Structure formats: C-alpha cells, structure tokens
Amino acid sequence: MATTDTLAQDTAATENPVAGIDQTKGDFSYDVSYAFDAGTGLNEDTVRYISSVKKEAPWILEFRLKALAKFRSMPMPTHWATKDLENIDFDKIRYYLSQGQKPKRTWDEVPDDIKKTFERLGIPEQERKFLAGVEAQFDSEAAYSNIKDIVAKQGVIFVNSTEGLREHPELFKKFFGKVIPTGDNKFAALNSAVFSGGSFIYVPKGVKVAQPLQAYFRINAENFGQFERTLIIADEGAEVTYMEGCTAPKFSTSTLHSAVVELVALKGAKIQYITVQNWANNVFNLVTKRGVAHEEAEIKWIDCNIGSRLTMKYPGVVLKGRKARGEVISIALANDGQHQDTGAKMIHAADETTSNIVAKSISVGQGRSTYRGVVHIPKHLKGCKNNTECDALLINTNSRTDTYPAITVRGDRNYVQHEASVSKVNEEMIFYMQQRGLTEGQAMSLAVNGFINDLARQFPMEYSVELKRLIDLEMEGSVG
C-alpha cells in the first residue's frame, strides 16, 4: 500500500495531552488507498452502495432511501440561515470512503497509514491515561475501537453505528431516529441517508461509568463528507460522560461534516456530552444534536466550537419527564473568515423541569458569531425554570455578533431569566498587558481565556488545558 506523507506543517510541536484539538497537530494528511469509495455525488445508487458495503438489514436501507427523498424535497434553510450554505456543492462531495476493515480492537492491528495519523494526534496514549474507552473514526468508518474490560463487564456497549444496528437491533432500533426525526432539518435528512460511523452506546441500569468514553473524528480526504451518527442511551439511574474531538487537514476545497447525535437519558440517568472541535477553516460543520431527558434525568452538553468555515449547531434537550434537567454550555470562537452560528434549544414538556444555557462567543477580526436559542415552555406546565446567559466578546471593530433568542413561555407558573452582554477587548487593556511584558498575541489570548474562565473550569482538566492552548494558537495567528 502506497503511503506518502504529505505533511503540510511541521508538527514536532509540544506534547498534546488530549488528541485532536490542536490545529498544528491536525493539519496534515496521508494518501490512503480506499477499498470502498462511493464516488462523488449523491443519488439512490450511492445510498444503496453504502448500505450494501455495510451489509445492512433491509429496514435500514429503506430508512436511508426515505431520508434521501426527504433531503431532496427540503429547501436550504437560507430564509433564516446564512447564504454561505449555497456554496456547498453536493455533487462534488464524496459520501463514503473506507478501507473496508473492521475496527481493530488492539492498536497493533490498525493499518500503518491510519495508525500514523492517530499516533500523531496522540491516540492512543491518552486512552491509557484516563479514558474508559475510545473510538477513532477515519473518514467514514471506525479504524480503532476499544473499551476497557472493566467497563465492558458492567454491560456497557460502546460500538460504532454499523455494528450497533447489526448486533443490537432490539436495543438501538427503538430510539434510532426518534429523538431527531429524519425530516427535522435538511442536514439531518442528509445524515440519515448516508450516515456511517459514529458511536452507539448503551449504559445499563444503575451503571455509573467513572471515566469518560471518547470518540475521535478525523477527516483525511479532500471533498469528503463525514456523516457520523451517534446514539447514546443511559438506562435508568445510569451515568456516562462522552467526549469527542474533531480535526481535518486544510484542503483547497471545502469539506462537509454533518453529524446527527441523539441522546436518551431514562429515569434518573445522567449524560454529559463534551465536544471540542477544531476543524480546519474550510469545513462546513452542520450538526444536529438533541437529547431526551426523562423523569429526573439530566443531560448536559458542553460544546466548544473553534475553527470551521461555518458551524451551525444548536444542542437541545427535550425535557420530557417531571424534574428533568437540561444544560448547554457553549463556547464559540470565530476568527477571520469563520462564522460560528451556535446556540441551544430547551423544550420543556413536563412540570418542574429546569434548563440552563450559558453561551459565550468570541469574534476576532472578520470573524462572525451568532447565537440562536429556543426556550419553549407551554402554558399547561408549572414550576419550570430557564436561565439563559449569552455573552459576546469582540476583538477589534470588524467583528460581528448577533443574538437571536426565541423564548416562548406561556402561563404564569414558570420562571425565565435572560441576560446578554457584549464586551470588547479594547486597546487600553491590550496595552496594559503588553506593558507587563506579554506580546499582543499573548495579551489577547489571556483576555479570551479570562472571558471563558468560569466555563472552562467545568471541563475535565485535560480538556480545559487543551482548550486554553487552542485559544493561544488562534490568537497568536490573529495578530497582524
């Protein structure tokens, strides 16, 4: 197999405590021979090809074909979203690429070229450090998947979507596509038609997974679309933390990442889902994430969006059972040429449900940040609470920030609070820090880290350290 190292940048950089989020580490690609390639463009044959490669059950193919029809019938949501979406050329995208291997259970079995990629990104060293399990996806399919014995013995299932639907249909079919129906939005429909990879996780009743499970998503090929599908079910009283990291090298043409993530927290369960993405600045990142929290269950999304050309992502929680709790902590950094269109959705559907949204955005240079939030509390409910806080930080006068909160609260037995602020890193603050010996880049970086400090403290240590480093890199690069 021909393996040419087409290294774009020297990555002899510093040690990376958590893989996948340091851009200097992510900006490289390898030539890889793909055994399975669905070609460019999207039609029914593409969908049938993907389904046959995966040896799927007929109901899944049917699900995919219906989704494709749905995707085609739905218009681009440019009546409210950015016109930049029109620049995605669906006919030029490659929808499925894989080397055709089953995910390896030991690191030594992973093919050398893929292994090289992940070793550069720090996997699996970090697996040994603090993870209960890790899955690494290379383009369409998982290349490596491992769960610690002790966690597997508790009955925890952690597999990729293909395997999940094939080996555990009775478990996953029940919730698959239920939290986010195919027609939820155009990109959810697209994902439903061509999905591949992603994690399927089931945590049995009462099992509390002490260490986080992690998935790592890597786009390696140009003009490629990555459409992973993740479904996490925490049974009654179960607890799990899942972390994902994403990178792609910089290509001259755009790349599409369009994932669907569904979470189900049954009675009294807790799910925490942490994302730190650092896509290259030509990736369209259009992701639908939603969870259903049953009685006294809790779902928390921690979402850090750095990089990409356009990110549209609004993690949501449907608070379905009494006393369910939902939380979204969102950090978005939009640098020159980037648009972070992020936010949160909280749908209250039972009494005494509570939700909390804290969104912080940073716009640098020509970067643009948009917050969109939906909080819905219908009239018949009582004792519901929502707190929403949106803070924007602008670095230099060209940056733009918009806030579109949509709060629908009916009835008078519920409580809602909304706060928003916009602040600027001004020249005097930067001069003050420079006078203490910090370079302009270090000064801006410190200002940004200060701005998100109260949120970053809630992250697992490894991730907050990495987030800080990522911000340092972004800010260093933004100084003219």
Next chain:
Amino acid sequence: MPSLVIQDLHVAIGEKEIVKGLSLTIKSGEVHAIMGPNGTGKSTLSKAIAGHPDYTITAGDVLLDGTSILAQEADERARAGLFLAFQYPSEIPGVSIANFLRAAVQARMAEGEELDATAYYKRLYAKMDMLKIDRKFTSRSVNEGFSGGEKKRCEILQMAMLEPKFALMDETDSGLDIDALRIVSEGVNTLRGPDLGVLMITHYQRLLNYIVPDYVHVMWDGRIVKSGDKSLALELEAKGYDWVKKELALA
C-alpha cells in the same frame, strides 16, 4: 550603572504636539518627581516612553542603558526593564492576579523554558508579605471591581514581582484617600533601592511627603522649566503653579 535617558523628546497625539522637547536623565537608585498642572503633558510623557501606540514620537530619543527603545514594541520595552504604574489600570475580567503575573513572569523567560510554579508562588507570597498584602488578593480578577487603593496596590505588587530597572509612576496618588496613599507610598518606599530608578508624576505635592524624591522637576507646556531638590516641591506648594507661570513670563 543603568540609566534612562530622555533626549529632547517631542510627542504628538495625532497632529497635536503635547511634549515639546523634554530632556531628563534618571540613574538607577534615583527618585525623580515631575510636577505640573493638568494638561501639561505629564501622562503623555510616561505613556510615550512605555510605547503606547496612540502616541507618536516626532523627534528626540529615549535610551535605556544606552540603547534606543523607540523601535521596540511596548512589550519589548517592558521586558527590557521598563515598568509603568498606570493612573487608570485596566480591568482584565476572569484573569486572576496570580495568573496574570505568572504569564508576565513566563513572558520574561527564554523560549521553551518552563516556569517553576512552586518557586513562583513562593516568591509571590514573599513579595505580598513584604508589601503587607493579604494572600486572598491574588485570586481576584485583575482590577475588576477594585477600589482606587486596591488598584494602586495591585500595580505596586506587579512592580515588586517584575523587578523593573525603571518605574514610571503616573499619578499614583490620584483617587486615593489618605490611608490608601500611606499604604501605597510605603510599598514604593519598600521597593526603593540601588537597583531601581523611579520617575514619579504627580499633580500634588502631598505624595512627596510620603515618597521623598531626590530631584523635583516642574513641567509646563510640554517641557521641564525648573529643576531642583525636594525643597522645590515645597516652594511650589506654597506659591502655586502661577508662580512658575509668572517666572516664565519674565524670562
């Protein structure tokens, strides 16, 4: 011996010339005070020396240990040993004093060299004890919600940690009540020594009761018009700035 030499300095903000040919030499161990009425260019002088981008140096030079610093960015000047205690220090929300100072200390180290956190905190606490500052102070965000006195103490603590060769103190007494003034002055007096040169800028003589200068200069319309020892400050206090104005008119 280290020296800060200001040679025939002209400073403009936009088109407007504010400092109009000012010369002054400060040697290590000396404390100089510049006094003058509002709008005479005192603060402009300190910010221009520190390298604020809004201030244009149109003529003259500033030499630190014999080398011109005018081509250097503000942060390079700082790392070369220049410290400006601000009249109005900026707030840095979310960044604790301890972390801020740590970043500043780290910035002075060679590339690849890592700061020893234990040694750093040991030194920080020693300086705080010396300046009689409560340890809880450094976990607060830099200047955020600080009283006037707390802001100035924060400046003095930073100065103590960064150990500059020369400190420019811009209206250190402004906004301070008499107790705060005494505490801040004690801090400066503690740091005073053979390895530090100080340029104090003040409108009022009262600060000089607490920090006794070696030299006093009177600034008027962008220039130093009179120099002397500490008795000049007292004379100014007694006669007022009009006295200088009249003398200038006669000359």
